[in-house]
Amino acid sequence: MPYTAPVSEFKFTLDHVVDLAQVAATDRFSEATADVCEAILTEAGRLCDDIMAPLNRAGDLTPARLENGVVRTSPGFAEGYKAIAEGGWVGISASPEHGGMGLPFALSVAVNDMMSGACLSLQLCPLLSQGQIEALEAHASDELKALYLPKLISGEWTGTMNLTEPQAGSDVGALSSKAADNGDGTYAITGQKIYISWGDHDVAGNVCHLVLARLPDGKPGTKGLSLFLVPKYIPDDAGNPGVANSLSVVSLEHKMGLHGSPTAVMQYDGATGWLVGDPHGGIAAMFTMMNNARLNVGAQGVGAAEGAYQHALAYALERKQGRTPTGHPTIVDHADVRRMLTAMKADIFAARAIELACAVAIDMETATGSADWSARAAFLTPIAKAFGTDVGIAVSREGVQVHGGMGVIEETGAAQFSRDVRVTAIYEGTNGIQAMDLVARKLMDGGEAAYRLLEEIETQAESARTTLPDLADAVWNTSESLRETTEWLVGQSDANQRFAGAVPYLRAFARVLGGHYHLKAALAEGGSGARSALARVYMGRLLPEYLGLLEEVRVGADDLYALSLEDLGA
Numbered sequence: 001m002p003y004t005a006p007v008s009e010f011k012f013t014l015d016h017v018v019d020l021a022q023v024a025a026t027d028r029f030s031e032a033t034a035d036v037c038e039a040i041l042t043e044a045g046r047l048c049d050d051i052m053a054p055l056n057r058a059g060d061l062t063p064a065r066l067e068n069g070v071v072r073t074s075p076g077f078a079e080g081y082k083a084i085a086e087g088g089w090v091g092i093s094a095s096p097e098h099g100g101m102g103l104p105f106a107l108s109v110a111v112n113d114m115m116s117g118a119c120l121s122l123q124l125c126p127l128l129s130q131g132q133i134e135a136l137e138a139h140a141s142d143e144l145k146a147l148y149l150p151k152l153i154s155g156e157w158t159g160t161m162n163l164t165e166p167q168a169g170s171d172v173g174a175l176s177s178k179a180a181d182n183g184d185g186t187y188a189i190t191g192q193k194i195y196i197s198w199g200d201h202d203v204a205g206n207v208c209h210l211v212l213a214r215l216p217d218g219k220p221g222t223k224g225l226s227l228f229l230v231p232k233y234i235p236d237d238a239g240n241p242g243v244a245n246s247l248s249v250v251s252l253e254h255k256m257g258l259h260g261s262p263t264a265v266m267q268y269d270g271a272t273g274w275l276v277g278d279p280h281g282g283i284a285a286m287f288t289m290m291n292n293a294r295l296n297v298g299a300q301g302v303g304a305a306e307g308a309y310q311h312a313l314a315y316a317l318e319r320k321q322g323r324t325p326t327g328h329p330t331i332v333d334h335a336d337v338r339r340m341l342t343a344m345k346a347d348i349f350a351a352r353a354i355e356l357a358c359a360v361a362i363d364m365e366t367a368t369g370s371a372d373w374s375a376r377a378a379f380l381t382p383i384a385k386a387f388g389t390d391v392g393i394a395v396s397r398e399g400v401q402v403h404g405g406m407g408v409i410e411e412t413g414a415a416q417f418s419r420d421v422r423v424t425a426i427y428e429g430t431n432g433i434q435a436m437d438l439v440a441r442k443l444m445d446g447g448e449a450a451y452r453l454l455e456e457i458e459t460q461a462e463s464a465r466t467t468l469p470d471l472a473d474a475v476w477n478t479s480e481s482l483r484e485t486t487e488w489l490v491g492q493s494d495a496n497q498r499f500a501g502a503v504p505y506l507r508a509f510a511r512v513l514g515g516h517y518h519l520k521a522a523l524a525e526g527g528s529g530a531r532s533a534l535a536r537v538y539m540g541r542l543l544p545e546y547l548g549l550l551e552e553v554r555v556g557a558d559d560l561y562a563l564s565l566e567d568l569g570a
Helices: 007-016 034-061 077-086 106-139 142-154 281-314 335-367 371-402 405-406 413-425 431-439 448-463 469-490 495-500 502-524 532-540 544-555 560-562
Strands: 065-067 070-072 157-162 178-181 187-197 204-214 225-231 234-237 241-244 247-252 265-275
Touching: 007 034, 007 106, 007 335, 007 502, 034 077, 034 106, 034 413, 065 247, 077 106, 106 142, 106 157, 106 204, 106 225, 106 265, 106 281, 106 335, 106 413, 142 157, 142 204, 157 187, 157 281, 157 405, 187 204, 187 225, 204 265, 204 281, 225 234, 225 281, 281 335, 281 371, 281 413, 335 502, 335 532, 371 413, 371 431, 371 448, 371 495, 371 502, 405 413, 431 495, 431 502, 448 469, 448 502, 469 502, 469 532, 469 544, 495 502, 502 532, 502 544
Parallel strands: 157 204, 178 204
Antiparallel strands: 065 070, 178 187, 187 265, 204 225, 225 265, 234 241, 247 265
16 A cells, blocks of 8 residues: 655654644753654654555454464564664653653654554554553553563563453443452462453563452442553562463454454453552553543554545546546545645644644643643643544545545455544544533533633734734634534533534644644645645635534534434434
């Protein structure tokens, strides 16, 4: 499949749209100079183009398989993972104390975006390790950190996250896995977990599971959960993989996509584990991992969209069919194909800018401890996750359409992007849950974080009215309408009234943010050129969606419950 990591796109967006320079200006990230950032992006792009992208199709056609209790990964995946690990890509933003690069999280997100476009199934493996590294850095004992972090950061070992059980999906508090104190500093973990991405494999020496379970005195619900580190092989006195732990892979799921990513049903039968964080503090520890993971899942969606777009564009430049307005020999010059391709490109830019702006806010929070940056990062995270994955799904679906009949022929590879990216809107918290979080927890400040963002958007639009009045007016007007709807939501005391309009509200906010970042890009190039032309596509064809979305937000929930279950056919 043709894929070229969009290195220049990341450089432009980081430099001119989301202002990574302010991160590099802090003491915490002073080593993230322009030269260092460029070198990181360039080398990561080379890895994606030369090593990972050629594995994408192999992972789809030859899925991971379970043989006699051993998981065998797709052809070339072990070598691909080795290249990722040896390049230091697992530990880009991890602490140098244990071997990480200590670079801004924004760079890590950018690299994960590129890797997702190249081979999403393989990218999941280092992504899960990165999340585990964050959780251990924040909550593990010094002994656990000293043993596990260097091996996770180097890629010698990999990490997973074990939350979901057959009866406990989004309702994590309903899980039934148990933990019993062994009296020697370890715990016996018993239970079954499902949907465990990269739960087992043959690409690294050990698999380290973070498992949520309940101690005997744990209260019902999420407040009674604790987090445990449960390795596949128990480390010996020298810190090397020793005896096998009492855990096993029951089966691998047969999924619609991500065939190269082994998704395991894991069984724990009194497996030895170590407590991470405080007893009954498992949710707080796990969310350290999940919050940044949600942003990275949004980046997965954007990366997959990039891959699907490049695949569709390559096809459109080759396929000859019918007469075009200018006589161009291929379908790329048909108006409807142009409509699809330009909209795909405009939405990818908008989603990527939101993703990177969120990452920069996280970095600024880390570097300064500012409550304002913390609130901004928290507010942008559900938007980046949901909108990024929605764009991934929409763009990959449109990529199939560009291919016409050949899009549903598996040999072209167009459908793989659509199948692979679909689950990103579900895992790490469904997009509906992201939206509910946005209109509930993220508006508990009375809308202050939202209003600060809107003020920034309107200030820029005001200043741009003299140079780009058409684009500036569009952004300012949509922002004002969004402000009014935000005020309406903040005034709703009934949470269900908010929840009924949560998804359209999140999408409307993303649409306005997309317009804001397109305007910044157009201004950065002087108001004329390809970025200004793309901004006009976004403002004229995609941004107007906000009107219907905001209308839907204010409908509330009553009409949804006017139909009885019998009326619904239940």
